[in-house]
Each structure stands twice: as structure tokens, then as C-alpha cells.
Amino acid sequence: MGRAPCCDKANVKRGPWSPVEDAILRSYMEAQGGAAGNWIALPKKAGLRRCGKSCRLRWLNYLRPNIRHGNFTEEEDNIIIQLYNQIGSRYIHIYTYTLLIALSQHGDLSYGFRWSVIASQLSGRTDNDVKNYWNTKLKKRLSLPNSNGDTASSSTWMIDYNCQVFQQLPALEARPEMEMLSNLPMPSIDYGPGLMVQAGPSPNIRSIIDLGSASNSWVSNESLSINWSIHSPYSFGVAESSRPTSVSCSQGAAGGHGWTDLGFGSSWNNIINDLPSNYEEVLEISAPNALAVASPKGV
DNA sequence: AAGTACCTCAACCGCAACCCG
DNA sequence: CCGGGTTGCGGTTGAGGTACT
Numbered sequence: 539m540g541r542a543p544c545c546d547k548a549n550v551k552r553g554p555w556s557p558v559e560d561a562i563l564r565s566y567m568e569a570q571g572g573a574a575g576n577w578i579a580l581p582k583k584a585g586l587r588r589c590g591k592s593c594r595l596r597w598l599n600y601l602r603p604n605i606r607h608g609n610f611t612e613e614e615d616n617i618i619i620q621l622y623n624q625i626g627s628r629y630i631h632i633y634t635y636t637l638l639i640a641l642s643q644h645g646d647l648s649y650g651f652r653w654s655v656i657a658s659q660l661s662g663r664t665d666n667d668v669k670n671y672w673n674t675k676l677k678k679r680l681s682l683p684n685s686n687g688d689t690a691s692s693s694t695w696m697i698d699y700n701c702q703v704f705q706q707l708p709a710l711e712a713r714p715e716m717e718m719l720s721n722l723p724m725p726s727i728d729y730g731p732g733l734m735v736q737a738g739p740s741p742n743i744r745s746i747i748d749l750g751s752a753s754n755s756w757v758s759n760e761s762l763s764i765n766w767s768i769h770s771p772y773s774f775g776v777a778e779s780s781r782p783t784s785v786s787c788s789q790g791a792a793g794g795h796g797w798t799d800l801g802f803g804s805s806w807n808n809i810i811n812d813l814p815s816n817y818e819e820v821l822e823i824s825a826p827n828a829l830a831v832a833s834p835k836g837v
Numbered sequence: 838a839a840g841t842a843c844c845t846c847a848a849c850c851g852c853a854a855c856c857c858g
Numbered sequence: 859c860c861g862g863g864t865t866g867c868g869g870t871t872g873a874g875g876t877a878c879t
Contacts (some may be wrong), residue, residue, distance in 0.1 A: 555847090591865085663867095665867070669868075
């Protein structure tokens, strides 16, 4: 026996709401003091040929008092961006490999992104509005990596354990989306030598991916070793016992910046080249007091 | 002016959590 | 505790609008 339908789909109206329907629903809800009670039973009581879920959505996202639509302010933009970075998305899509990182530090990975949490911080905004605004406007402005890949891009991204994107190569400063990145909140950031940005001490960097070639993929300005673990159902064509699980480096001067390539290199690339397109996995990297820089291929 | 591509966002879908008898 | 009904919410769709050719 399957799930019981929430309504008789054959006998309910669908699609855009008419002004008359809006008026009926608004009138009913106001008479009830704004509390619907049972949404499933509401359409019959109110005299609407609509699914209860549709009524709920229409009320919460459109008819409810004090709802604001469109014209997000710069302050709201900043709040959304900041909360997005703090809360994190279930998956972060990065560049050409469609490599998806699940952020384990945010709790139950079975949840999706919490737009409602962000919307609750913005007066009169609905989660649907915030979600749409992010997906259609802010995401493009920030030009965050996506699953479609960005092979033309040659930026360098640093991502800390909160998955905030901090910096990029100065050669690309002219790009508008890169300017936006510099507006992201950057607490506890010390600017390092040369052209890179150094993160403050991070107890545990949970990130990222070797996106680059063997020579410039990961860099650090200090001696450190990085260990990681992969818990994966996929074999990547590499036996688990043969997969690299750590790299180390000493302080160096690669690229003239005092940064040393950690040299994830070819063994790591062999793994990610075999990743399935829907790869969803937790990759944990711990690197005390470390900085991680990921570059897309070709930089 | 017409055709096409792209964008926006209201609405729908499906799933999981929650509620309650 | 169990199970069915209800609610809440993120992901997705597609109609309508706009921009571009």
C-alpha cells in the first residue's frame, strides 16, 4: 500500500491562484485569526477547490500579512551570504569534477539546506523567496563553483572549515565576481605573505579537493602534514589500501610566495578522475593551523 | 516584427519529521 | 510503541515575462 494522497488531485484546481481565490483564502484565514488549524480540511471549510498544501503555501508565501517580495537590500544580501556560508549547503559543488562535499560538521547530512533558518533572520521574507533569490541572483553574483564546471576559470580558492570562500589570485581581481568574494565576512583572517591570504588557526579543516595539476594544487606556508580519510562506497579504480591518505611538506618558496606545494599530485588525481558524476562523500582533512588552497585544473 | 534564448518566481512534488489516538 | 494523518521544507518545474538577435 502506497502513501495516501493528500487530496483528490483529479478534483482540485492547480496552477496560479486567481484574485477571487486569494480573497476567499485571506478572508477565511483572517476569520480564523491567522491560524489554519487543519490545512487538509481547510479547502472544504473555506469553499476552495484547492489542495490543502496549496492553500498553506499560498498563505505562507504570498497572502500572509507583512510579506515582502523582491528588492532585497544590500544588508539582506550580506545576511543571506553570511548565513549561507555559516550554515553551509548539504553539498558544495566544485568545478569540473562535480565533486560534492558533504559537510559533516553541520549535523545530520540527511537534511538539505535550511533556507527557513535564513528567512527567519529577514523580516517579511519567506524561505521560498530567499531560496529563489539565492539561486537566481546571489549565486551568480558570487560565481560560486557549480556542478556544471567552470573550465574557463582560473581562480584559486581558499576554503576554511566553515566552507567560507576567502580569496583568489590577484591576477583575477578585475573579475566582478571576484570582487564580491572580497566582501564576504572574513573574521580572524591574517593576510599572509605575498599574494595569498592566510587563515587563522583552524582546529580542523574539513575540506576540500585537489582540483589542480600536480604542481600547484595544494599549498601551505608552513611545515605540516595533512591526513585525510575517505569513507566511500566507490573504488575509484584504486584499491582502498593503495589510496593516498596523507601528504607532508616543509616550508618552501614555491611560486615565489613562500608557499609549498603539498603535492597531492598524480595519485590523487587518478582517484578523482574516476569519480562518478553523482559522487557524494565526506572527505575530511585535518591540518592544524593550516591553510588549504584549491586551484582548478590548468592554473 | 518575429523568433529564440534566457530569466524569474509561484507553485508543485516528494520526503521526512511531527503529532496524536 | 505503532501507525496513519498532517505539517514543514528543500528541490524542482514550467508558464510568463524580458532581453537579445
